[in-house]
Amino acid sequence: MQDASTNIIIDTRRALKDGTFPVKLRVTYQRKQKYYPTGINLTIEDFEKMNSSRPGREFKGVKLKLEAQEQEAAQIISKLQSFSFEDFEKRIQRDGLPNEVFSAFDEAIARFRKAGRSATADNYMSARNSLRGFVSGKAYASRKGKTKTEIKALLQEEEENTLPLPFSRVTPGFLENYEEWMSREGRSATTVGIYLRPLRALFNEAIASGDVSQEQYPFGKRKYQIPAGVNVKKALGLGDIQKIFDYVPVTESEARGRDMWMFSYLCSGMNVKDMARLKYSQLTDGSITFIRSKTTRSTRHRQKSITVPLMPDAVEIIARWGKKPVVPESYIFPVLTAGLSPEEELAKVKQATKTINKYIKRIAAALGIEKDVTTYTARHSFSTVLKRSGVSTAFISEALGHSSEKTTQHYLDSFEDETKRQHLTNLTAFKK
Incomplete structure (x- = not known):
């Protein structure tokens, strides 16, 4: 034979x-x-x-x-x-050859790190660790209160004791059980979605390469649908934004935190990573042009630059906090330095975001603003204030750098109650 x-x-x-x-x-x-x-x-x-x-x-x-x-x-x-x-x-x-889910995660994580995509690699790692905890029966609660060293040891133990997870085992029922487990551990539907999207991407890669059959795909209609999470309204009204704008900072750190938040708001809701990467060479004719870091590696859509006309207040913020002397290839804001690795850059951006959030939250509390104000709020507020002002969704979509207006709709907050009330008075206009 x-x-x-x-x-x-x-x-x-x-x-x-x-x-x-x-x-x-x-x-x-x-x-x-x-x-x-x-x-x-x-x-x-x-x-x-x-x-x-x-x-x-x-x-x-x-x-x-x-x-x-x-x-x-x-x-x-x-x-x-x-x-x-x-x-x-x-x-x-x-025998542990890489033809199962955890090995696919490890390969993807290594690939993303090599490509300098540290944030994506971290996201995949969190998703992998969550699934490994589910498969091994370890609860998230067992990680609470532990040091980084203790958590690392726990993850190592899970890795050693977790059996391989073939793609064939990941069925709609498996995913439903995972979602229930996450809920029992106090994790939100949004977190479940964040952790399952990388798994879905790995399934698509495995199917594209012929390693998994289309029949094994567990996602989609009449199968398992990833929860979208609750769309929590994050935008501030114009009145609250004015309070932040008029606020008199107590310390220099507060002033810097407030100004960085306002710069994001005034500049198309620019995120902290993109703000940190701005260089003086990108300033021309009273505008600043950039490509969102989130889309720089996109292969689905043609990358498009965003040009933001700089309002006088944004120009003043650059004058106050921008690096001196002004050198074309120098970063505008003192967050990054030349020669950083992707991991080092990510750490710097995370720290800058954390610092801005610390002070903007402190300012919001002092002003009596009840919403949870973060850098993300600035982006939502930019789009929502324009929408409430009658600006078209098409314009807002272009300003945000979105590939479609459908994506923009997720950023648009509901109209303020007072605005709704004013509109509804039209229903009894005959009483006038």
């Missing part, structure tokens, strides 16, 4: 978003072939370099890893009394 054979190939049927192709282990038995992911993606050129007689230091480690996986697969085959793809696949999962 012919034995099953193995080979490492590059699957060029469909490219991934970064232009690479998945490298796979091909198993052939009685003229039937099946392909198994290795967790490695390469361009065709790099795959050829790796397979050359002198792969070089860059690809030597990759080649050794792939050879080890092929050797392990061959050993599994040799130990089977009679070969079947079903028995082979069971052994692969048990």
